[in-house]
Amino acid sequence: MLSDEKIKFLGLKANEIRRTVIETLVNAGSGHTAGSLGTADVFAYLFFHALNHDPKKPDWSERDRLIVSNGHICPVLYATLAHASYFPVKNLIGSLRKFGSPFQGHPQRDFLPVLENSSGPLGEGLAQAVGMVLAEKIDSGGETSNGGFASKFFFCILSDAELQEGSTWEAIMLAAKEQLGNLIAIVDRNKIQIDGFTEKIMPLEPLREKWETFNWHTAEINGHDFQELDEAILAAKTFHLKPSVIIAHTIPGKGVKEFENKPEWHGKVPNKEEGRQALEQLK
Amino acid sequence: MTNSQTKLKSTRAGFDEGLVLAGEKNERVVALTADLKESVCMSAFAEKFPKRFIEVGVAEQNLAGVASGMAAMGKIPFIGSFAIFSPGRNWEQIRTTICYNNQPVKIVGSHAGLSASLDGGSHQMLEDIALTRVLPNLIVLSPCDAIEAKKMTVAAAEIDKPVYIRLSRAETPIVTSEETPFEIGKAEIFLKKKRSDLSTDLRFNLEDKERSDLKKSEVGIITTGTMVHKALAAAKELSESGINVSVMNLSTIKPLDEKAIIKLAKETGAIVTVEEHQIAGGMGSAVAELLAQNYPVPMEFIGVKNQFGQTGTYEELLNFYGLNVLHIKQAVRRVMKKKG
Numbered sequence: 312m313l314s315d316e317k318i319k320f321l322g323l324k325a326n327e328i329r330r331t332v333i334e335t336l337v338n339a340g341s342g343h344t345a346g347s348l349g350t351a352d353v354f355a356y357l358f359f360h361a362l363n364h365d366p367k368k369p370d371w372s373e374r375d376r377l378i379v380s381n382g383h384i385c386p387v388l389y390a391t392l393a394h395a396s397y398f399p400v401k402n403l404i405g406s407l408r409k410f411g412s413p414f415q416g417h418p419q420r421d422f423l424p425v426l427e428n429s430s431g432p433l434g435e436g437l438a439q440a441v442g443m444v445l446a447e448k449i450d451s452g453g454e455t456s457n458g459g460f461a462s463k464f465f466f467c468i469l470s471d472a473e474l475q476e477g478s479t480w481e482a483i484m485l486a487a488k489e490q491l492g493n494l495i496a497i498v499d500r501n502k503i504q505i506d507g508f509t510e511k512i513m514p515l516e517p518l519r520e521k522w523e524t525f526n527w528h529t530a531e532i533n534g535h536d537f538q539e540l541d542e543a544i545l546a547a548k549t550f551h552l553k554p555s556v557i558i559a560h561t562i563p564g565k566g567v568k569e570f571e572n573k574p575e576w577h578g579k580v581p582n583k584e585e586g587r588q589a590l591e592q593l594k
Numbered sequence: 595m596t597n598s599q600t601k602l603k604s605t606r607a608g609f610d611e612g613l614v615l616a617g618e619k620n621e622r623v624v625a626l627t628a629d630l631k632e633s634v635c636m637s638a639f640a641e642k643f644p645k646r647f648i649e650v651g652v653a654e655q656n657l658a659g660v661a662s663g664m665a666a667m668g669k670i671p672f673i674g675s676f677a678i679f680s681p682g683r684n685w686e687q688i689r690t691t692i693c694y695n696n697q698p699v700k701i702v703g704s705h706a707g708l709s710a711s712l713d714g715g716s717h718q719m720l721e722d723i724a725l726t727r728v729l730p731n732l733i734v735l736s737p738c739d740a741i742e743a744k745k746m747t748v749a750a751a752e753i754d755k756p757v758y759i760r761l762s763r764a765e766t767p768i769v770t771s772e773e774t775p776f777e778i779g780k781a782e783i784f785l786k787k788k789r790s791d792l793s794t795d796l797r798f799n800l801e802d803k804e805r806s807d808l809k810k811s812e813v814g815i816i817t818t819g820t821m822v823h824k825a826l827a828a829a830k831e832l833s834e835s836g837i838n839v840s841v842m843n844l845s846t847i848k849p850l851d852e853k854a855i856i857k858l859a860k861e862t863g864a865i866v867t868v869e870e871h872q873i874a875g876g877m878g879s880a881v882a883e884l885l886a887q888n889y890p891v892p893m894e895f896i897g898v899k900n901q902f903g904q905t906g907t908y909e910e911l912l913n914f915y916g917l918n919v920l921h922i923k924q925a926v927r928r929v930m931k932k933k934g
Contacts, residue, residue, distance in 0.1 A: 442663020447667060449645060478687070
């Protein structure tokens, strides 16, 4: 159980992250607003509670890994890393999507080495996460005393629409076959994609049953509720021989009424006035 | 061309031995396949190091992405499939998860060229050099025989970069020996003048003093992979008619050994490239890009001309697509005419 204080703290962090997302996107003039705002609570929860990491030692080999498969939501990743002290927030605000900046339009490790992976094209991150866990499994020589094989966990954030990529399901099958208990996928179930609502473009439901049938442990939660997130992650960690997926229902554009649940905000950014109004709502 | 004593062995079989050696030398070496363990010759490794071998099923896109993740955790993954599927099917995963992420995955494409001969055009890969040599960070290798394939595999494991190794199913003559130098990025001249003493199995190494005779060659043949022994046979026959040619084994297609290629162009004044691949975008194109900018000389290209393959025996296909000794000899004579 998260304490009330912790929940309040995470809420404040998520709000700071959302504000930074708006500021960077207004300056960038292009980018992805809806998914970045929608996953701010998940990112705040991971970086300020769940992940075992040390911003002072980003190369620490025992850190938990976070693979962001849907690289287009990098404004929230960059903002969270900044608020978690990987680099100063002021470095980020004016330089997202600017030439020579560490904050490339989609994440790139050569430009920003604290990233675990460079990404952008959809349907690839889960395979990379599966590979990481497989390497860990080989190194551990199999099982450890707690029934799992590793002391660290591998989180992979995916968009819901990238489940339309067949390659994602190749990775899903392999993770189940190899019993990768230390793998926890979090699907940002915001039900929108560039061309419209997922259930109209290419229906994903029944989504939980699909993962279940592929032999994963599944959970379905409100992605804006820190308590539900925490319970789901703690439960996932007890499945040593099954990978876990947490389908996190989120509101795309969360926090700014004008942007919420509107597919057109998937790949659009606020202008200065819209940004000002958004920041008013995120006080 | 080759007599009954000539030892025939495929480059994939050489890879088989090299992979086990690489695995013995470094426990970080792992191998993954997409349901083609036997065909790609990963069985010996899988048997020796079962815990370091992963079968991903018929899923080449996943093969590339998973290997990228393993490399990110410090492994040296070799991924094996038919070249048509990897790097064919999974080119974008190779581009993004391996090359763009700069992870040292070794992509092994077997049955390249026309060597999936009886399987027909769907399984023959004549476009892989074009697909791979355009990718930043990626090293592109193409062994001329089983011995070179073995050395190349060990060398690929030792270099901290992504690598593509192009292999053939065809059993071709051994043209190098264990002593022949191999270094990634270095082209070797195998034959450069009349050699009446050329051994029947085409196995020879040049003494340093002989290298100075290079300028006596009238044409330089630059070739790679399974075409090297064909080019050597053509060179031998041409030398009997008084035409001296040099044969360069371009086993590293990217990065090119620019110095050696320009030197050969300067010394011979005419170049023929020979490859079991589409002419468009292939090894010859890479050579032409280099020479056009640095030392233009008349060139002829031997390769497949904008066609798909088809079913036939390997030799039937080489004849049909113009990739045999006769065609190489004709190209040499054509380029000599252009030279004037």
